[in-house]
Amino acid sequence: MTAPLIRIDTLSKRFQSGGGLFAKPRAMMAVRDVTLSIGKGEVLGVVGESGCGKSTLARLVLRLIEPSAGRVTFDGTEITALPPAALRKMRRRMSMVFQDPYSSLDPRHSLTEVLAEPFRVQGETLPPEQIPQMLEAVGLPATFAQSHPHQLSGGQRQRVGIARALALRPDFVVLDEPTASLDVSIQAQIIALLADLRDRLGLTYLFISHDLGLVRYFCDRIVVMYLGSVVEVLPDTRTAPRHPYTQALMASNFAPDPARRRMIEPLTGEIPSPFALPPGCAFATRCPRASDLCRQKAPALGGDAAHPVACFHPL
C-alpha cells in the first residue's frame, strides 16, 4: 500500500437521544473505536446495513460532525484539532457526494450556481470559462449550465453532485451511497464515471455502500461494519470472508444467474437495539457460530494485520 493519505485513530461517536422533563436520555455508540488508514489513490469501501455507523464514519472523517473520541489525520495534519479557519482551508482538498441527488441540490439554483457554491464558501469566484469543462468531465453537455435540477434525471443530478464535489480539485472524496437511489442501469454508469475520474485525477475515495457486490466490484479494500464497530477488513476483493456476518452479507447477494440458485440460510434473530447492545459480540444474537464466550465478551479486531477480523470463531 502507498503512504496513507488518511489515518483514522480510535475514532468514536456517541449520540444521545430522548431525555426531557421525565425521560432519561439514552446513549448509543454510532461509531466505536475505529482505526483505519486510506492510502493515496486507494478506493476504500465501507459496507454494512442501516444503522451500522457507516455514514456517521464518513461524516466524522470529513469532520462534518465532531467525534466523541479519537483523531483523524489528513496528509499529516490532524484535522480533528484544526481551528475553523484552517479546517475550511483544508476542506478544499476533501469533499463529499451525497446519497440523494434530489435533496442534495438546491432546486432554486441553476447548475452554474450549484458549481459556484464550493468557490463561494472558500471566498473565491468560479471562473466562468471553467463551467463547460466541469460539466463535460462528468458527461453532461455544456448547454446544461443554466438548467435547474428539476429539468434533470436522477442520474444527471448525481453527475452534477459529482461535478460539485470535484470543483475545487480535491484529493479525497467521500462517496456516501452515491448510487443507492438510482436504477441499476444508471448506477453502473455512475460507477464507471467515478472509476474513470479516479484514474484521470488520481483521487482517493471512501466509498460507503450497503451493497457488498458493488463494493467488491469497485473497491480495493473493504471494511465491514456492524452496529458501530469494524468486524472485518478484507485486504482485496477476492479474499474469502472470515467473519460470519460478512459471509451472511455475501450470501444475501443473488447472482443474476438462475443456474446458481441456492437455498438461503436466513439469519435468525433480530438486530439488537443500538441503545441496548448485548454484553458480548453484537452479532451473537444472529450468528450461527455463537458460543457462550461470544455472548459474554466482545471480540477485538485482530489476527492477521492485513486481514483483521473481530470474531472468536472465524471461518
Next chain:
Amino acid sequence: MSALLDLDGVGVSIGRLALLEGISLTVERGQVLGLVGESGSGKSLTAMAAMGLLPLIGGRVTQGSVRFDGQDMAAMTEAQRRALRGGRIGFVTQNPMTALDPVQRIGEQVDVVSRLHLGLDRKAARARTLDLLTQLRIPEAAVVAEAWPHQLSGGMKQRIVIAMALAGDPDLIIADEPTTALDVTVQAQIIQILGNLVREKGVALLLITHDMGVVAQVCDRVAVLYAGRLAEEGPVRPLFAAPAHPYTAALIGCIPQDGMAKGSLTGIPGAVPSARAFPPGCRFHPRCARASDLCRSAPPPITPQGDGRVACHHPGAAR
C-alpha cells in the same frame, strides 16, 4: 387450464397520455412471474391494472382485457373488485413503514382482513393471525400481535404486511418491490419466504422488482418491460442464459458479479424516455447498440422465441 391472471394486450392511459401498450402476461397457480424494468417502465402501473386500481390515479384501461380466474375485471362491479382485493388477490407494498397503521396494534390490522374477507369472528380471526405469523417465522407471535408497528424492525413489518396479504387466503399475491426498502440480509429472508409460499400453498406470485438477481433467485418466468411496452418474456433459465432482447442483456449486465473485471460494468447509456416523448419505432433504439434504420421507424412486433416472446427487430441468437 386457463391462467389465474391473464392480461391480454392491455393498454393504459392517464388523461391523453398512453403509458402502457399491448401488455400481455399470464400468471399460473404455483408460479412466480417476475416483472422487471427500470423506473418508468410501467411495472407498478401493470400491477395496478391487474388489481383494477387504475381509477385511484385517474387511469383507465384503453385496450385489451384483464381476466382474473377467467372473469373479465372490467365487467365486474366495483364491489366485486373490492372483494377480490385483499381476498383472492393479496398485495405487498414496497414500503412496510407506511403500509401499517401506526395507531393500531399489529394483530388487529391482520385480524381485520380475515374478518372482512373470510367472515371469521374475532376469536377465529386472531387464531388465524397467530398461525400466519408463526408460519412466517415470527418468534413469539402472540407478543408481536399485541405490539405497535413502531416497535418492530423493517423486516418484521414487511412480514406483517405479507401476513396481511395472506390473511384473506389469496390465490394471487402481487408484490411491488417488496424488499427494496429493506437491508440486504433481510431481503434474502423475505425473498425466501415469498418463494416458499408459492411452493407450499400453490399461490401465484407476481413479483415486481428492478433487481435481476432477485429474479434469477426466485422467479419461474420473467417479463421485461421497457417504456410501457413488453420487451421480452420467457422462462428464466433460457432468458438469462441467452437474452434475446438487447435491453434484457443490458439489465443483466448492470449487476456487479464476483470475478467481474474492473471497468466491465458500463450500464445502459441514456435514460428511460418520458411518456410525453416516447421515440418513434422501437422505444429502446436511442440506447441500443444494435439499432438500425428499421428500429428507428417501425415498432418491432412481438414474436415467439423459444418458450417465450420478444419484441426486437434484431434479437440475439435463438434460444
